[in-house]
Each structure stands twice: as C-alpha cells, then as structure tokens.
Amino acid sequence: MDAAISTAVSGAAPVTDAPPYMSVQRVQKIYETAGGAVEAVSLADFTVTSGEFVAVLGPSGCGKSTLMMMIGGLEPTSAGRIRVDGAEITGPRADFGYIFQDATLLPWKSVLDNVLFPIKLEHGRTRDHLERARELLELVGLWDFRDKRPRQLSGGMRQRVAICRGLINDPKLLLMDEPFSALDAISRDDMNAALADLWDRYHKTAIFITHSIREAVYLADRVLVMSRRPSVISHDVRIPFQRPRRMAMQETAEFNEICGFLRRKIEEGYQRA
Numbered sequence: 640m641d642a643a644i645s646t647a648v649s650g651a652a653p654v655t656d657a658p659p660y661m662s663v664q665r666v667q668k669i670y671e672t673a674g675g676a677v678e679a680v681s682l683a684d685f686t687v688t689s690g691e692f693v694a695v696l697g698p699s700g701c702g703k704s705t706l707m708m709m710i711g712g713l714e715p716t717s718a719g720r721i722r723v724d725g726a727e728i729t730g731p732r733a734d735f736g737y738i739f740q741d742a743t744l745l746p747w748k749s750v751l752d753n754v755l756f757p758i759k760l761e762h763g764r765t766r767d768h769l770e771r772a773r774e775l776l777e778l779v780g781l782w783d784f785r786d787k788r789p790r791q792l793s794g795g796m797r798q799r800v801a802i803c804r805g806l807i808n809d810p811k812l813l814l815m816d817e818p819f820s821a822l823d824a825i826s827r828d829d830m831n832a833a834l835a836d837l838w839d840r841y842h843k844t845a846i847f848i849t850h851s852i853r854e855a856v857y858l859a860d861r862v863l864v865m866s867r868r869p870s871v872i873s874h875d876v877r878i879p880f881q882r883p884r885r886m887a888m889q890e891t892a893e894f895n896e897i898c899g900f901l902r903r904k905i906e907e908g909y910q911r912a
C-alpha cells in the first residue's frame with residue numbers, strides 16, 4: 640500500500656524548463672549557545688514552484704521554525720543558500736507575508752488598523768489599501784468587527800485578522816508558522832476552510848509549517864516531512880486532490896490513506912533519530 644501511495648503522490652517536482660520560484664540549497668543551521676552548538680537543521684534541499692502551497696510537517700523541536708525564519712530572512716543560514724524569485728535571501732522582505740503562531744496584534748489598535756499596519760509602516764498612508772482590507776476582512780467574516788480591539792475577539796478571530804494582515808500587501812510569498820496551533824479543533828477547522836478559500840482566490844506561493852497531518856493534507860499541494868534532529872527533509876509528497884478543497888474531502892478513504900502514509904513516514908523519522 641505504501642509503495643502504491645508513494646508512487647502516486649511523491650513524484651518529483653514538475654518537469655519544467657522555468658527556474659524554480661524558490662530554492663533552498665543545501666541549507667544547514669547551527670545555533671551557537673552557551674551550552675554548546677545546537678544543529679537545528681542538518682540539511683534542507685528543495686525547490687518550490689510559483690503558486691505552490693507547500694506544507695512542512697515534523698515533530699516538535701525538529702527545526703521547522705528555524706527553516707521558516709531562514710526562508711523569511713529572519714535568521715541567517717550557517718551553510719547553503721536560499722533564493723526566491725532570482726534573489727538571494729539576506730534579510731526580511733517587505734514583499735513577503737509573515738503569519739506566526741501567536742497573532743501578535745497591537746492591542747490598542749482596531750481590527751482594521753491592525754490589518755493595515757504593514758502598509759502604514761511601509762508607505763505611511765493606508766488610503767490606497769482600504770478597499771483590499773475590506774475585501775479580506777469580508778472574506779473571513781470580520782468586516783463588521785473592524786472597529787473592535789483585539790481583546791474583544793476570540794482566538795480564532797484574532798488569527799483571522801493576522802491572516803488578513805499577512806495578505807494585505809499582496810505578498811509574493813506567504814510564510815506561515817503553525818498559525819492555528821493555539822486554536823481549539825472547531826476554530827481550527829474554520830480557519831483551515833477560510834485559508835483554503837483565500838487560497839483559491841489569491842493563489843500565492845506559500846510555505847505552511849504545521850504538526851497536524853490532516854491540516855497539511857487538506858491545504859497543501861505538497862508536503863515535506865522533516866525528521867527529528869539532526870533533521871533533514873525525509874519525504875516530499877505530492878497531494879493529488881483537486882481544488883477547491885472541501886472539508887468533506889477529509890472523510891474520504893484516499894484522504895485518510897495519505898494521512899496514514901505520512902504518519903508512518905514521520906514515525907520512521909522518529910525511529911531513525
């Protein structure tokens with residue numbers, strides 16, 4: 640069974656002459672700490688096509704956030720290099736969207752001003768982006784809450800605001816690090832559906848870190864599995880489902896087979912370590 644799924648879903652990147660949109664080339668990260676060196680990522684080596692939604696799945700502490708921060712230019716690599724759209728990553732980029740686990744909204748600002756904050760920082764004025772903010776907030780059902788402060792919202796609502804903020808500058812690349820981990824299961828399903836909808840509409844290239852296998856399979860075109868440290872990308876699995884994705888898809892035998900396949904690969908990664 641595994642062999643069949645593997646052949647069906649873990650094909651190599653599509654054959655094309657175009658250079659990849661993003662390339663992570665033999666990247667390693669070692670943190671030097673008072674207690675010694677920590678090898679957070681041993682070897683990451685993969686490419687991403689423009690418009691692809693790639694989920695990165697792996698156990699806690701395996702270096703997922705570190706990989707994400709290197710891609711986003713928030714941490715330097717110790718070896719190897721990362722290129723996006725032809726340019727080497729050397730620092731944070733205004734044309735990327737960043738969405739992290741805790742929706743770090745500014746508590747004294749309204750929902751609308753939080754969404755517009757990256758624009759305010761970059762351009763000083765937000766007038767030209769009001770219409771886009773409205774469109775995004777309407778899509779996630781929060782336009783009526785635009786004047787509320789973050790503390791007046793539930794965790795799921797705050798996270799939806801953070802997603803709108805991550806998309807307000809129409810980013811070329813959307814980087815998400817476990818954006819829904821702090822949410823309960825029902826809000827998480829809602830958020831997954833909201834993200835899938837946004838995806839169908841805007842179709843960004845995205846890297847999505849998660850430790851939820853179902854979330855990864857539901858959202859992604861491809862799932863990269865990271866092993867436990869010393870971590871490498873151990874599997875690159877293509878998800879064959881069409882878009883738009885529907886929640887009901889999670890009930891199908893094929894969906895559950897792929898989840899089971901990934902679960903076994905993650906367990907193998909544990910045993911190897």
Ligand SMILES: Nc1ncnc2c1ncn2[C@@H]1O[C@H](COP(=O)(O)OP(=O)(O)O)[C@@H](O)[C@H]1O
Nearest residue numbers: 670672677679698699700701702703704705706
């Ligand atoms: N700034 C840092 N300094 C030192 N060690 C770190 C730092 N950030 C993360 N680590 C260590 O690197 C390893 C990978 O961490 P992380 O990338 O956060 O993993 P994950 O996101 O998969 O849980 C862990 O052992 C963690 O303790």
Ligand SMILES: [Mg+2]
Nearest residue numbers: 703704705817
């Ligand atoms: Mg992390």
